[in-house]
Each structure stands twice: as structure tokens, then as C-alpha cells.
Amino acid sequence: MTTFGAIGIASTGMTVSRKWLDAVSDNLANINTVRGTDEDAFQARYVVATAVGYPENGQGVQVAGIELGSAEGRMVFEPDHPLADAGGYVKYPEIDMSSQMTQMIMAQRGYQANAAVVDRAKATYEAALQIGRS
Template identity: 60%
Template sequence: MSGIFGALGIAGTGLTVHRKWLDAASDNIANINNVTSTSNDAFQARYILAQAVDYGRGTEGVQVGGAALSGKREGKTVYEPDHPLADERGNVRYPDINLGDQMGNLIMAQRGYQANLAVVDRAREAYQSALQLGKG
């Protein structure tokens, strides 16, 4: 890719990755208070793995390489004897998700999305200006 269309393509790949990152962080925050019994696994935070496309050439952008779970299936055990899911000792299980970390991820993903969107807007403006030059 080159020129304006290359910028659009690369920024488009960045938009996709940052949107997936936003989705994952939002999902993690939405499930931060999910309760389960101690016999079940707690909700696990999901993280998006980004990878460069054709790394080294710098011309193809980025893509989602997959998603990873936090691996903290045991979550946090909390004593809530009145909860309907409490075990015989009065414990339930919550996800081990740090709200501050997730909010930080959400802000970074949002800013990355906005930056890529700004590139798309500037490329579109440059393309429209080029078309106006041709009209004479």
C-alpha cells in the first residue's frame, strides 16, 4: 500500500484492533460483579492480542492475533453467607478484575481508536483535495 490509500488501509486495521480492545475492556468491566458459587470458575478477564502484519516492512498495519483470558479462574472468594449461591461456609466467588486497570485499558483503546479515526479523516480530506485539483 502507498499514499492515501495505504494510510486508509493501515488506519482501518488500527480501528478494528482498537474496537476489539474496547469491546474486551467493556465486557470485563460489565462482568466485574458477576457472582458464582465456589464450585464454579469465576469470570475471567479477556485481553486482545495485537500483532503486526508483515512486520518489518511497516506497510500493512495490525491485526487481532487472538484473545487471552486472565487465567484467574479461582477469582476472589468473598464471605457473603446470605447470598443464594453461597457455599456451606458462606463463601461466593467474584472475578479477580481490577477496575482501575480496566478503565486504563478502556481509555488507551479509546484514544487509539480516536487517533486512527483522525488518520482516516485526514486521508479522506487529502483525497478530496486531490480530486478538487483535478477539476481545475
């Protein structure tokens, strides 16, 4: 693999990690979004990634799509809420904060690891240029 190939593959990983972080931030921002019981709850976003050119000549990863979580939500008894139905219930999204925080850490680590690969490849390329100048 060439130095530029490593940078290209690492950049695809950074892109997927960034999209993953975007989805997690959307989910966390809407974890307390309340809806009436006659409406759909906020649907969590989940990034689906796929390998590009695997196994012949791996070229990185890409976002294959975004899957949405359940629109059913969870019913919570809050009779004083302005959106509460006649029985006093409102609908919250089915989003688990601990799961989202775990995903956020994994996405951050993935981004950092790919950024480190880009830095190392750049340093290798610069060292090769210095050798060529000597």
C-alpha cells in the same frame, strides 16, 4: 505510502481498538458476576494484537487472539448470598476496575487517533481531486 494505504492501515487500528473496547466492556459488565466456590469465576478477556507485514512493509495490525484471565477468582465472605458455600464464601472474578478503565481510555484514544488519520487522508485525497480538476 499512498492515501488509500493510510486509510487501510488506520482501519486495521480502528478494528483492533474496537475489539479491545468490546473486551473491556465485557470485563466491566461482569466485574460483579458471582459464582459458587465450586465453579470457575468469570474470566477477563484480553485482546492480543500483532503487527501485519512488519518490518518489511507495515500493513497495520490485527487481533492475534483473545487471552483469558484467571478462572480462580477471589473468594469473598458473603454468608447471606444464595450461592454461598457452607463456609459462607462466593467467588468473584479477578478484575481490577481501575485497570479496565485505563484500558478503555487507551482503546478509545487509539480509535480516535486512527479515525483522525482516515479523516486527514480523505481530505488529502479530496484536495488532490480538486487540483486535478483545475
